[in-house]
Amino acid sequence: MDPASLALVLCLLVPAGEGQNVTVDYTPGLAAYDLAGRVTSDTAVLQTPQCVFDNTSCPLCDVWLVSALNASISTFDTDQTNSSILTLSPYPSAFASSSSRNYFLTRVAGRADLCSQPPALNFFQVGSEGSCSTTNCNGFLPVGSTVRFKYLLVDSMDSSPIRAESRWSDDVSLYSLKDPAAIDDSLAGRSAAMIVITAVLSVALGLLLLLLMAMLILAFCWADRKPVPVVGSLRVPQYSTHNLKNPEVHVNPSYEQEGKN
Numbered sequence: 001m002d003p004a005s006l007a008l009v010l011c012l013l014v015p016a017g018e019g020q021n022v023t024v025d026y027t028p029g030l031a032a033y034d035l036a037g038r039v040t041s042d043t044a045v046l047q048t049p050q051c052v053f054d055n056t057s058c059p060l061c062d063v064w065l066v067s068a069l070n071a072s073i074s075t076f077d078t079d080q081t082n083s084s085i086l087t088l089s090p091y092p093s094a095f096a097s098s099s100s101r102n103y104f105l106t107r108v109a110g111r112a113d114l115c116s117q118p119p120a121l122n123f124f125q126v127g128s129e130g131s132c133s134t135t136n137c138n139g140f141l142p143v144g145s146t147v148r149f150k151y152l153l154v155d156s157m158d159s160s161p162i163r164a165e166s167r168w169s170d171d172v173s174l175y176s177l178k179d180p181a182a183i184d185d186s187l188a189g190r191s192a193a194m195i196v197i198t199a200v201l202s203v204a205l206g207l208l209l210l211l212l213m214a215m216l217i218l219a220f221c222w223a224d225r226k227p228v229p230v231v232g233s234l235r236v237p238q239y240s241t242h243n244l245k246n247p248e249v250h251v252n253p254s255y256e257q258e259g260k261n
Helices: 003-013 070-079 192-224 253-260
Strands: 044-047 062-069 103-110 123-126 146-154 162-165 238-240 249-251
Touching: 044 146, 062 070, 062 123, 070 103, 070 146, 103 123, 103 146
Parallel strands: none
Antiparallel strands: 044 123, 062 103, 062 146, 146 162, 238 249
């Protein structure tokens, strides 16, 4: 058999896709907007790849996630053919210095768990283990950094562990922390119109309070007056009779009697 025919036979005998890295048409994304805390200063919540790797060989493989700084995705793309890719950039030192690879890998779930009904895992929080120290732990992301994510189908028993991968996510910008000393806690400036409105309302309120006080004083004084005794309708102490010929002063005896009492 000639060399060309032998090579063809060997290619046919190798199972399709065995040992090859397949890229699936899936782009990781953040969780839904109504999920609280989906992006913080050092964590991010992603949607999980439901049944994305279901048509790929290796049913016992696990789904992993690679988290990388935006500027370091090419570093991972170069390293992923390395047989030690799972430990090549351990978390404790992944972002430690300028010479670090600036990415790390962590396990998400078994492939079957992400294609069950209902799914065993709907969301995955990157950084949920905080300041951890094991090689593939799910530790904090660099505060305020811009990161990207990619899901991997990993066979840890194979010399080329990555069997399939998703596309890289879009840039995810984490929140930056602000120095408390730089926060301006003074009152904000006031416009001229606001000052005029405030002055007019203050004067109006002052006048209203003065009017209310005057009304209260008058009401108090009126209530404190001693009422004039009333006997029937006789309240006039004296009056002049209207006799045209001989007018005279008439003294009201009923009023005098009231005064004596």
